[in-house]
Amino acid sequence: MDAAFSIGDLAARTGTKVETIRYYEKSGLMPPVARTAGGHRAYNKGHLDRLAFIRHSRELGFPLESVRTLLALSDRPDQSCAEVDKVAHNHLRAVRDRIARLRSLETELVRMIEDGRHGQVGDCRVIEVLADQSHAHCLHDHHDGKDL
Amino acid sequence: MDAAFSIGDLAARTGTKVETIRYYEKSGLMPPVARTAGGHRAYNKGHLDRLAFIRHSRELGFPLESVRTLLALSDRPDQSCAEVDKVAHNHLRAVRDRIARLRSLETELVRMIEDGRHGQVGDCRVIEVLADQSHAHCLHDHHDGKDL
DNA sequence: ATCGGACCTGTAGTAGCTATAGGTTCAAGA
DNA sequence: TCTTGAACCTATAGCTACTACAGGTCCGAT
Known part of the structure; x- marks a missing residue:
């Protein structure tokens, strides 16, 4: 039972825009995630780590395609x-x-x-x-x- | 009366793709140009020079917006x-x-x-x-x- | 209960082309 | 003159990695 994070929480903790996170989900870098009753995304620590990984990779200039590969390899x-x-x-x-x-x-x-x-x-x-x-x-x- | 060039001629002489030239026209870098009876673009030496100018600028990495400015200034x-x-x-x-x-x-x-x-x-x-x-x-x- | 901020989806826009699809025109050879 | 195939035409979608709406829903604090 890890605490649930809203998309805004993830955004704030990783210095990412909310729209960017949704874009990562749409393009398959972030997984589809559980929703609250009202349809809001509810993330956990694992998602936070994954997003941080993506952002670090991007800061180093890796294209999303490479980030995809790196994520797969890190698993x-x-x-x-x-x-x-x-x-x-x-x-x-x-x-x-x-x-x-x-x-x-x-x-x-x-x-x-x-x-x-x-x-x-x-x-x-x-x-x-x-x-x-x-x-x-x-x-x-x-x-x-x-x-x- | 300068000889007419087809879009393919311009492309070959400047190392530009035909589609790129049409794109330049659509985005206002190249002017709308006279057409043959059948609707093909008919260019002249002035157009060739203009396209060469654009390409040189692009090779030097100027964004199209700057190329626009440079073209205006060169006039x-x-x-x-x-x-x-x-x-x-x-x-x-x-x-x-x-x-x-x-x-x-x-x-x-x-x-x-x-x-x-x-x-x-x-x-x-x-x-x-x-x-x-x-x-x-x-x-x-x-x-x-x-x-x- | 209410209200404002955060969230939702979907779409369009950014730069600078490139790549189709589906059709028309031109020029050279027979 | 006819034919054929290359070159041309327009219009639209795709590429990267987001960003920015619009128009609506939800949540948490008062």
Whole structure:
């Protein structure tokens, strides 16, 4: 018999919005849960832990799909460590990729802006670079653009 | 009388998907354009330049909203340079913010993963960290999560 | 009993495309 | 000239991870 928590309690204790918790339920990360007579969700400590786990994972940038996997793995602790490691390493690699792409972006932006500074007053190099047909200033890294 | 380009021509010359060009039109970045008798879009060199400008901006990570602004500014080249600079600097700042957040994320991930390595075989520290109630491993930078 | 806040469901919106479905037009070869 | 197949058309739904309504119900404290 653990004390029952309302959805608002869970939200407050995990720093999550109520709507987000309902969204997690709808997308299968949180289980459908017992209801009060009036239809309000009644959670217990286990649900609180699960939500905290989800939030920590999200804070570390894991996509919901990976969170799903991590939750499944955490339910059977035997033998799961290698798989957990794989998920974590994949994510780390993704993060590092993003950093690398953003850094080359940063370089390009700085170059474009600096370029403008040295031009004579009155013509805007930034616009010229953006309009440039020659594509000479372009990043050679033609990524699919999913994010940056 | 400039030669007419089909939407496919524009797509090929700018490395854009046809659907994307139509999407740009629908969202007001590309103007509504003359049609052939059969209803196909007929573009000219000006449209090609405009699309190239949009794509260059996107490659540099400018959001469409900023691209809209940059396009407007590029149409009146007098006096626009300061505003263009402002947009570019704002974007640069946003990119640097993202890099900073991703780097602290990277640090956290590495710590979590390394932590796991030093634990004894068989218990999974990664899962423990994610499940940790104490929140001790958490990023202090509680960002709104719009990205990362 | 009442009243205000918390809860409910369902839907639409965010960014920036991408991917269908179901139909029409165009251009090149026979 | 006819045919055929690629390219075009519109409209709509899907992607991520939420967030924000609208319109209604429930609960707990006074």
